[in-house]
Amino acid sequence: MSGGAGIFVSMRPEITSALNELDATLSTIEKVMDPEEMSDRVRELEAQASDPSLWDDPDHAQGVTSELSAVQSRLRKITDLRQRVADLPVMYELGEDEEGGEEMADAELAELREEIEALEVKTMLSGEYDQREAVINIRSGAGGVDAADWAEMLMRMYVRWAEKNGHKVDIYDISYAEEAGIKSATFVVHGDYMYGQLSVEQGAHRLVRISPFDNQGRRQTSFAEVEVLPVVEKVDSIDIPDNEVRVDVYRSSGPGGQSVNTTDSAVRLTHIPTGIVVTCQNEKSQIQNKASAMRVLQAKLLEKKRQEERAEMDALGAGGNASWGNQMRSYVLHPYQMVKDLRNDFEVNDPSKVLGGEIDGFLEAGIRWRMSQQQKSGA
Template identity: 85%
Template structure:
């Protein structure tokens, strides 16, 4: 076997061994057996919420264990693939493809082991707001929303849109949506901050270059164990008719809901469900997530650690998307960059997520 190939396999083996030490397959197997016993109990579904938690965790742990076991077996089989190809006088193309695929999967799993925060395994609640830049900023906010929903679709994650406030000429003033799935908050929390777009404005008759900004806020979805109690007296509820594109009963009845948290002044709206009750429930989940984030900020005494960011403008951006005079997307924290903005804006952001998570881990270790 070629020396460089042996070195590559040794490197993958070392990384996978480290991952196994962190994830502990034996402990995971024991947890699977424990959860299987609970799932087999006929009385489990007497408490549907608890039953859902048990079955969801069982499925998640089984999936992780299966993936870890599969990667180990494939890595052990890889040298044999190369040996067979050499003995039969065939090329190494198939084995090389397997090596590349395994490297990508092991690196992705390595990144997941870095997601060990209290809320990292939660689903993600994302708020996008247009910033400086007028109509271009509103259009940019809508482009970012599409980028994240495309990423979710490509990775098999469901997206629920809670609220969209459309701008007058084009784009959106703001949007709130949830991306469902394990570790969505851990992965997407590194996207929080101001995103800057530079391009020839499609809204400028003179074809001038325009810089615009949008703010991305990422929060963990609140669960029942979070104990975020909101007294009814602390919330003002306003109902109104939904605006923007709709259909059926969406914008023909007063189904949209606006919640104002009186002690903090936080305002949340939801208008994408058909009924007022559904919109109020969704808005309450968003409000709880925002209050949970505020609580975490206060407890950590570092106001910018995980909380809602600042103003989307010059000096605050965490990533630049340049479409003119050259093509580049660059993360200003990690220096990771890509020269194909169209792919990034179509949801190809895994490289930015991975580099962001590694950067965050390095920052935490330095502290």
């Protein structure tokens, strides 16, 4: 299935060079992803899925069908890219005799480069929890009403990114601020590798702009904190005894204290040993809200356990610096326009696009940066 560098030799030198580079990158990706092994795994899972007794254990059946769908999708992607790379020389050859043909080939080359680079980044997601779905918590920080408004802008940015990429979002809880914006929000982004991709967003996000809430039109700096956790699965050993959790129920409310539910269906869980508090009010059922809140609490406790284990390893000198620095990105709307990642210097001069959900460049730069840090530390 894989190609080999140096196979495109009959076109313009710059096109030949670009195609050889793409082919080499894709060949490296194929070595990591191993399409032949994926094909074998698909056959194994298809055999399991065709067994009539599979659904005797619904949880196991769900795991089999989910994995089958995911592996098939990845295999189709790598196969499709290899075929498109192989077809490009023909496109250029035919394009010489057709009006607009070379432009179409150039467009396909640019699109292929973008897709292959994105897939290359995904091959870097090999952490223990990278394949998981992601729980995102956003909290307003310093900056008063501007910070609350900023927290809501960040939430909208992530939701729009998810929607553009076809990922479902479930909002578990939103705590609205009195004047504008939100104090905090918790939501889940569904899909493979959501935690691996979005975990690089963790940290403090800073906004600099002319405050719309300041009648003197002064510039305001405000902060919001983003926390990204992997969704907990049944294989995770996170046991929470009932006597360690206090459960409070209350009436759900919307912006400005407006009631959105006439029953006490919202749930607040307090983990007594750690003081961690989780709320959920997105469902009308108290039972459903409690189950959702428990999943978030488990995710927070799992992350706490991981941080403690990393701290122990660091103390023994077995790991690098696990902290990437709290302030990770700056969004400047005035006096100039720029969004910049403070860890890797990746920047975009159109904040409106970034806030509209176009953050793939930042995610890829963050993942590459993280990989380089891990390699330096020997992790």
